[in-house]
Amino acid sequence: MYKNNYWFFILIFLLSLNHTQLMGQKCHNRIIVDGLMHDWEGCETYCSDKIDDGKDVDFTRMWVTNDEKYLFIRIQLAKPLSLVDYNSLFLEIDGDHNAATGYRVNGIGAELGWGFGLRYGFYKHFSSADYISNLDVRYVILPSFTSTDFEIAIKLDAAPIRNEKIFTADTIEILLWDKQVGGDLLPDSGHVFHYVIQKAISSPYQPLSIEPPFETSLRLMTWNVFYDGLIDTIRQPIFGKVFKAIQPDIIVMEECWHSQANEVKQLFDQWLPLQKGSWKVIHTGEGLMLVSRYPVVKADPIFVGDNRNIAAYSIKTDLFNLDTLLLIGVHLSCCAQDNERIAETQAIMHYLGKHYSIGRNEDKLLRLPVVIAGDFNLVGSEIPYRNIVSNQLTGAREPWFTDLAPHQIDRPMAYTWRDYSKVFSPSRLDYIFYSPLLNPIHSYIFNILYLDENSLKRYGLKPTDLRICSDHLPLVVDFGSTVSPK
Structure with a gap:
């Protein structure tokens, strides 16, 4: 009886949330994670945030896309910050599209929680949580210095603990979180951001030739x-x-x-x-x-x-x-x-x-x-x-x-x-x-x-x-x- 009531209230809560829905728009360019952002031109703004609604850090916009191997996330901040030095910012990803698994935060169940300033993350599916490293998920973030604009890559087939894959659903939820009292959220409290992983990639990444194009170069x-x-x-x-x-x-x-x-x-x-x-x-x-x-x-x-x-x-x-x-x-x-x-x-x-x-x-x-x-x-x-x-x-x-x-x-x-x-x-x-x-x-x-x-x-x-x-x-x-x- 109590178990049924629990799941009923969870369902009512989820239905009451405001959902920011994305149905899998694609970027026009292949993303190269270099910290320069040129290839993000033409990508629609997937999620934006109010200015000055945070405490120490103010998120402004987030873009998401993927290729055949990686999930790519671009983050913009209102003021320059080094995301690889100490801070209280977290990236939360619900990879199974299930709010009842993982960490409960702002209406999603995040299996992956990455602490930017901590330089490590957490993986939690059901009861226990495990520390994970950048190697476990092939996590990359650039630039490596202070900026207002960052891009992140995470391997889509990442299976950090017990060979459990993070991304098991086509639709995932993503949240940026300044984990302190009054800290900013993107999307804001009561909103959930969805992204649909693209399966049909028209042009997989082609390895570069190492040969010089001209003998006279x-x-x-x-x-x-x-x-x-x-x-x-x-x-x-x-x-x-x-x-x-x-x-x-x-x-x-x-x-x-x-x-x-x-x-x-x-x-x-x-x-x-x-x-x-x-x-x-x-x-x-x-x-x-x-x-x-x-x-x-x-x-x-x-x-x-x-x-x-x-x-x-x-x-x-x-x-x-x-x-x-x-x-x-x-x-x-x-x-x-x-x-x-x-x-x-x-x-x-x-x-x-x-x-x-x-x-x-x-x-x-x-x-x-x-x-x-x-x-x-x-x-x-x-x-x-x-x-x-x-x-x-x-x-x-x-x-x-x-x-x-x-x-x-x-x-x-x-x-x-x-x-x-x-x-x-x-x-x-x-x-x-x-x-x-x-x-x-x-x-x-x-x-x-x-x-x-x-x-x-x-x-x-x-x-x-x-x-x-x-x-x-x-x-x-x-x-x-x-x-x-x-």
């Missing part, structure tokens, strides 16, 4: 090789296979702390022998290393405070209309050192303005093609990123640099760092920025975990080899013919 690569990976006898053979597969012309590497230029030169002469001459290797500062098939006419350290891992290299190339390339290799300060990263990016832009800019038509331009590449450790403040991609430090009409933002060859993601032994979710720490005089014609992040067997055999690699090499992934770009300054 210049291939540049950057990779943090994690604590002298090239001279580690266990990892060294795998590094050799990766470089052979990618066939770069210029490489800037980080964390070559104890690697000697001569021994690295011998490795590249063995791995990738040149028809004429041999590889040029320069070790700069503490752990920055440049490897180039082209002559390096100048290496100029840019020391900022205690950081000895920034340098400008002037490289002579044979690419049409690109006689000299200026490459700035970087390894910015790590972790909570926001002030240091701000000073380091300011120093880079000051160096370029002082030595490599010209005045034309009441404007200030770079007089050479310039690439800034390496491990930027961009977490915390967004100011170091803005220092590079805006014109606030240059006095120019337009920004000097564009964020290349390549994505992985085997999935629609742009994160460059992952270490599943740590609580941090995969992050985009490594970047390539290029100036307007350069023409990028192909780019990618080399990740092979989901690559097909034939491709792996061709490269002589195993799916998990890159995890053995480093916690960072290699970034690759092919530059074609350049344009002359106006």
Whole structure:
């Protein structure tokens, strides 16, 4: 009798709720999780919220879509925040379309509760709850620094505990929640947001080719090789296979702390022998290393405070209309050192303005093609990123640099760092920025975990080899013919 009454009142409660219904509209573009949001254009606003109805955090809008493998969620906030640092925000997902299972919160039964600031989540289906990690659900959130706009990916076949899948219904419910007294909800209290998972995906993700589109292009690569990976006898053979597969012309590497230029030169002469001459290797500062098939006419350290891992290299190339390339290799300060990263990016832009800019038509331009590449450790403040991609430090009409933002060859993601032994979710720490005089014609992040067997055999690699090499992934770009300054 009491059991029947319980379910009766649950039914009456659910029927009394205001339901914000979405019947599976699709985005026009394939979503690539890179933190830039360009591909969300054309997606309808699935759920919006009042301004200033929260306490510390104010949700404004949320979009949802999916492809054949991932659920994608985009979140907008009224004020900038770092979602990967401490906060009281939660993402709640009811994956079985059943309010009687999971956590009861605002009219839904959430099997998955993810604490953004906690950096872990909870899975609960019936009575007990279990802690889960970002690996358990393949959780990714970008950007990794402060923003008002974030995008999230969660694997649709995620089965974090006891092989129980989270998404067992076509219709799911999603809630954003600031878990404190007076905290904001999206949708608001008394409303339930539904999303219908799309099953018919017209164009599944196609792996990117790693081959250069033209023989005359210049291939540049950057990779943090994690604590002298090239001279580690266990990892060294795998590094050799990766470089052979990618066939770069210029490489800037980080964390070559104890690697000697001569021994690295011998490795590249063995791995990738040149028809004429041999590889040029320069070790700069503490752990920055440049490897180039082209002559390096100048290496100029840019020391900022205690950081000895920034340098400008002037490289002579044979690419049409690109006689000299200026490459700035970087390894910015790590972790909570926001002030240091701000000073380091300011120093880079000051160096370029002082030595490599010209005045034309009441404007200030770079007089050479310039690439800034390496491990930027961009977490915390967004100011170091803005220092590079805006014109606030240059006095120019337009920004000097564009964020290349390549994505992985085997999935629609742009994160460059992952270490599943740590609580941090995969992050985009490594970047390539290029100036307007350069023409990028192909780019990618080399990740092979989901690559097909034939491709792996061709490269002589195993799916998990890159995890053995480093916690960072290699970034690759092919530059074609350049344009002359106006």
